Amino acid sequence: MSEPTPAVDALSRRKFFSGSAVLAGAGGLALGVGGGMAVAAAAAPGPLSDSERMAERATLTYPFYGEHQGGIDTPPQDHLVFTAFDVTALTAVELQLVLAKWSAAMAEMTAGSPVGKVQPEREQGIPVDTGEATDMGPQGLTLTLGFGPSLFDERFGLAKFKPADFADLPAMAGESLNPALTGGDLCIQACANDPQVAYHAVRNLARMARTAVKTRWTVLGFGRASAGANQATPRNLMGFKDGTRNVSGTTDLGEHVWAGAEAGQPWMVGGSYLVARKIHMLIETWDEDPIGDQQSIFGRTKKEGAPLSGSKEHDVPDFHAAAAGAPVIPADSHIALAAHENNNGTKILRRGYNFTDGLDSVGRLDAGLMFLSFQKSPEQFVTLQRKLGSSDRLNEYIRHVGSGVFAVPAGLPAAGSYYGKEFFA
């Protein structure tokens, strides 16, 4: 799932103009991180045009079939559309049909094709695909499907497929959940480097299932707020770098992210649990807090993102360092409370996005963090959030308003398979 395929054709123009051929190296992104490169001598009449540059960005493709779903360990793209759905169908067969149609359409769109591949033109057919992403390319699109705990209730006879200990998250300190922004029988996390491609994907999945599912809540993320391996660390809307110490690497993923036999369900082996939290920031209040205080709340410097015990972003925080008898990194700072060193080694893979919904009902900025994390068990998130919710000084400036937990099945092996197929055997 982590080896993307660049469309070599779309690179040929850059090869011609830049005098170099970009070749995908094993395990690296040909258009980004790592990878090998060969240089050919060539005359270069001009730089890439705007449309050529767009074409190049457009070609990044992640394979849809594989051991794990995309959108988990693949590097976070720039844009997110997250949507949770209620299943309104009355029969298991209707649900089965949705999951089969979705799986096929997800494969098509991930490859950069429209839904249904061939579209009618100049005729009286209803469009199969809504068309707004036509010719935009895959843009690194990943579509990640999850099942909410409520899907395994009595409606569709799926109780016996429910993973062990999979349930709605418990109530936790520091929450002000809005019921309209919680739960869901199904969810789709769509991520792409162009927002229109991500939006198009969710819109078309919702459309093809409109007689059987209803959108429950949706969040658009306009900028990623977590770093993947080898990515520069972005900033959240509080102005701090977010995701510096994220999970990466095969060992960490195996230990902390991929579900295994303990889930008690073969379909979850190679899957993961997705926790979604829509976190509203009290931005105007935060903005009036002095920088020194903001830094003690996070435990990091604002500009560099270094732990207060160090000087560089990637310095390992020293939670024992003390000055004048007090810890240099306050014990109630965000990074101290969340660190695996202080939580029996607990780690989660964060994949958050900044969001803004404009203004709230009293004219304040309605904005914050769409926190998304993947973990082997929802308990990992609960452990960390229980601690953060009760002690984190950040709580003065944030409210958790939306919440959901979803069992994300393993990847599909090949065309013809579909998510949840095991449920209907």
Place this chain on the structure above:
Amino acid sequence: MSEPTPAVDALSRRKFFSGSAVLAGAGGLALGVGGGMAVAAAAAPGPLSDSERMAERATLTYPFYGEHQGGIDTPPQDHLVFTAFDVTALTAVELQLVLAKWSAAMAEMTAGSPVGKVQPEREQGIPVDTGEATDMGPQGLTLTLGFGPSLFDERFGLAKFKPADFADLPAMAGESLNPALTGGDLCIQACANDPQVAYHAVRNLARMARTAVKTRWTVLGFGRASAGANQATPRNLMGFKDGTRNVSGTTDLGEHVWAGAEAGQPWMVGGSYLVARKIHMLIETWDEDPIGDQQSIFGRTKKEGAPLSGSKEHDVPDFHAAAAGAPVIPADSHIALAAHENNNGTKILRRGYNFTDGLDSVGRLDAGLMFLSFQKSPEQFVTLQRKLGSSDRLNEYIRHVGSGVFAVPAGLPAAGSYYGKEFFA
């Protein structure tokens, strides 16, 4: 205003790795359209890393000072934040202070600097800049300021500075305006290739003026829906290419976009009028319309974007072509009604963006087009919209829900000048 400055330093890494040096050609975008290029032989150990690629995209800069404001004839960037403000200040001096502070901050942010340039660190100072765009670069940011008709009422003694015939748009057919999405004393159009940079700019302008202005309405555009010169034509959320026949070139701009002596106000010479219309699309209904009908409504093919009288997108529409006694391009199609050939030569410069606000109160997609246009006189828009509002078959699928018209002053000559300075002499 149309010659951007790439940061040459940030290009040096690409130069090294790609074996080529990109040089800005006169009148062209070094990172995009046109421009000259020289090639140097160099060993290339690997492609650009993700952070290097981000750094390259980040460096595009449009000069802030010049004859015209940026964000009008400069090529549309990928992302928009549009915000209209009410002035809550009670005195002209407070308004003057806002305009002076805004002008200075707009210059700083356009250059990629934080507001206030130097930020306090590890101390008890309140942050001058909110920080979330730190180190992201200018990202081609343009900030375009406009004055609404209401600014020239009796509150600040500005009636004598009101341009001739500048007034709120008249009521027109096909409108369902929401008062919360109309008007405004001031507006800022922020456009950038990264949404966080655009958001940061508006947030910081609102913040520094919080005792004197209040945000009235705001729209985030997630994908541009108009082509500038040499740009590929993007698609609106109906799946059709938008902005194919847009105004471009010095002659057209002079004739149709830049205001002159006719405005009766020296500060408007070299300025323009901005019309903003938030247009909600009835997407579910549109999606069920057959492709053939969708094409007759627009007057263009969906996939290629060709006029129905031709075969390629940029074929000039032939409104006289007939088949079986009927026009090939229906007379009530969108392009026939809007074409300058059918409106005494009237043209407007469109600069629209797709938007989505998630779901509406009954769970339908709340999405559409944030239509923005610039013209020498608001009358140009009114002429076209009167015709479209009463005859356009598209009206079955769209609702104009937000509206504003703003007088956009000419560009500032140099540091020390500020928008509206003439009002307070």
